[in-house]
Amino acid sequence: MGPVRSELMWQAVVDATDLAGAGALLDVLDLGGGTGGDAVRLAQLGHRVTVVDPSPDALASLHRRSAEAGLARPVTGVQGDTADLLDHVQAASFDLVLCHGVLEHVDDPAAALAAVATVLRPGGSVSLVVAGRNAAVVARALAGDFVTAQTLLDRSAATWDVRTMGPRRFVQAEVEALLDGLGFSVTAAHGLRVFADLVPSAIVDTEPGSRDALYALEQVLRTSSDFSGLSAGLQSIARLDLSVASPTSGGESATL
Template sequence: MSDPSRPRASLRTAVVWDVLKDALDRRVKATGRESLDVLDTGGGSGKFAVPAARLGHRVTVVDPSPNALFALERRAAEAGVADRVQGVQGDAHGLFDVVERGGYDVVLCHGVLEYVDDPAEGVANAVAALRPEGVLSLLASGLGGAVLARALAGHFTEARQALGDPDGRWGEGDPVPRRFTAEQLTALVEGAGLRVGAVHGVRVFADLVPGVLVDTEPGALDALLKLEAAAAELPAFHSVATQLHVLGETREAAEA
């Protein structure tokens, strides 16, 4: 699961971290190297980078925000992994101005495609950063989850607007520039030359359950985490997830 010191945050990261950790473990076994080179594009303050570094991997985080990179440096130092985490200012568009092409075993592209001008270019750059045997972890906002959330909040017109909008936006005040369906994300991954290894719905229930219930009911958090994990791989729930996670593998990695 996610960082055990931050149990409430684990609702947002547990499913993705479990999938990512498994992918890292499989790459370790396949390569015979205990330490992998990981690139986290848009990695911000390191909520995935630092746990990966705790496993012994070398992680490079690329993010356009100096404040996020400062928080990353502090978090890595507090976790005792400052020597395995490097923060670099940059973005997905100019990725190879700051990192090596084809130099990473695993690339994380989390919360990036919603904001880039060209999602296909963003995925293509992430894939180009991979070694011949590599894995891409892609996480993006889901269209269905936003529609459901607006409807349950009583904003029915906005829900309908998001449902019919090419970018999945519910109006001018929507802070997210773009959302995706599972089919759109898998098409982007396959279009970049990778094989789709798995698709998961993330935060299927977590954003809909009242926080007070999770915080006060004994065992509620653990039960909700287990429910999220059970529903994550079921296609029926992908269409209502707040986020969608796609694991892409190079052909060589898939055959290893």
């Protein structure tokens, strides 16, 4: 199942770079990019990539991965997070920010996105991937944990306490409201992993052709409004309006 998930996430990165650059080489910030699996692949395509991540171990792995890939322009790795982002990278210096799996963990998602906006050039894009709340409700109900399913259903991203409830989960309307409030215009919205997190790995790993068939099904369903809301991951690609000056982050400090 792991290869299906990773390729679906890589497709999300490809979609973001295609929409942000239309074939151009980009300055890309992979925020919370960890060990650099996506970052190195982007660098191999010629993009100039910086990873900001709070984990020194992950950044050490990124350095090794980058060196082993023999990149003409190595990926830059910086230890940091959304709270001190401007201490490490310049304002208005990136064409695209990948913010995948970050807003689930921060104290203030709006402040984290505001920090992202400050480092984007006018007209730059963000690819935002967050965990879907509806998928968590379905997963808990299928596991027979109906009380937790109801609890998740009754929560919102704004009332979520990451310290007691774990990573925050969103519905698409909440994501769009966050982006709109910071001067972003959504150019594409996709579901990620509609079924990939629900199908037992034993089926995908043992049945001939199942992995490819699941991937093909996910590719069809990711743009379906009937199914995307049930996805384990929600991707929004949004462009910073040209008329919007880079905002400064406000509210509580946010960390990855």
